[in-house]
Amino acid sequence: MGTILEIQHVSKFFGGLAANSDVSFSLEEGMIMGLIGPNGAGKTTLFNCITGYYPPSRGDVIFKGQKINGLEPDRVCRLGMVRTWQKVRPLAKLSVVDNVMVGALCRTNSLKTARELAMEQLKVVRLDNKPNFLAGGLPIGERKKLEVARALATQPQLLLLDEVMGGLNPAESDEIIQLILDIKKRGGITQMVIEHDMKAIMRISDRIVVINSGEKLAEGTPQEIVNNPEVVRAYLGDFHA
Numbered sequence: 001m002g003t004i005l006e007i008q009h010v011s012k013f014f015g016g017l018a019a020n021s022d023v024s025f026s027l028e029e030g031m032i033m034g035l036i037g038p039n040g041a042g043k044t045t046l047f048n049c050i051t052g053y054y055p056p057s058r059g060d061v062i063f064k065g066q067k068i069n070g071l072e073p074d075r076v077c078r079l080g081m082v083r084t085w086q087k088v089r090p091l092a093k094l095s096v097v098d099n100v101m102v103g104a105l106c107r108t109n110s111l112k113t114a115r116e117l118a119m120e121q122l123k124v125v126r127l128d129n130k131p132n133f134l135a136g137g138l139p140i141g142e143r144k145k146l147e148v149a150r151a152l153a154t155q156p157q158l159l160l161l162d163e164v165m166g167g168l169n170p171a172e173s174d175e176i177i178q179l180i181l182d183i184k185k186r187g188g189i190t191q192m193v194i195e196h197d198m199k200a201i202m203r204i205s206d207r208i209v210v211i212n213s214g215e216k217l218a219e220g221t222p223q224e225i226v227n228n229p230e231v232v233r234a235y236l237g238d239f240h241a
């Protein structure tokens with residue numbers, strides 16, 4: 001197993017605000033990395049810097065040994081890295097399967113192949129009973145799954161999930177947790193997960209990075225993180241796994 005992603009001294013400034021400040025860590029292939037921190041800590045900004053939605057102001061993002069800062073998100077996606085969005089925005093007037101085909105078309109120009117790839121991923125997220133439903137009519141739990149299916153259809157090696165459990169009830173969150181663990185078990189996809197649900201993040205993560213005020217506060221196994229006094233003081237309060 002090698003390193004799939006290296007974040008080296010990444011900073012992102014918005015005017016005078018350092019949304020990310022000198023953040024460094026790396027991800028081993030096949031693992032699930034949790035990214036946690038208080039609201040406004042800079043987690044989504046870091047995802048945006050990694051996936052090409054913004055170039056970092058400083059520092060480098062190295063994916064599979066290649067420096068990718070400054071590359072457009074669609075180029076990054078073709079290299080094998082894709083993210084989901086915290087606020088899911090499916091193409092509401094398109095069907096479920098057509099939404100997932102949009103992801104698959106990153107790999108093929110054939111609509112037939114794209115449809116087959118899309119149906120495969122709908123099976124993975126258990127939405128294959130609704131391919132012709134309008135995406136805009138899905139309840140939030142299914143819209144989140146659709147978002148994951150669209151991302152998977154790009155055939156990524158690195159999947160970044162931004163609060164896929166946000167707004168879900170416990171049963172729906174459990175389904176997503178199971179989905180993330182299934183993706184890991186099938187192999188071939190490394191995952192990085194932003195999540196506020198601490199029980200969930202402790203359950204799924206091999207390692208956790210804690211961000212606070214734009215800076216990396218700590219990194220370690222879930223057990224190391226819950227036992228880190230600085231993390232407890234800044235973020236976890238009296239949370240115990």
Ligand SMILES: Nc1ncnc2c1ncn2[C@@H]1O[C@H](COP(=O)(O)OP(=O)(O)OP(=O)(O)O)[C@@H](O)[C@H]1O
Pocket residue numbers: 014017019037038039040041042043044045046
């Ligand atoms: N495009 C932008 N322009 C200006 N400031 C921004 C922009 N995007 C984010 N910020 C600021 O950067 C800081 C980090 O925001 P970010 O959304 O990355 O945090 P977060 O950890 O993902 O928060 P949350 O958990 O609430 O989603 C915040 O102060 C935010 O207001």
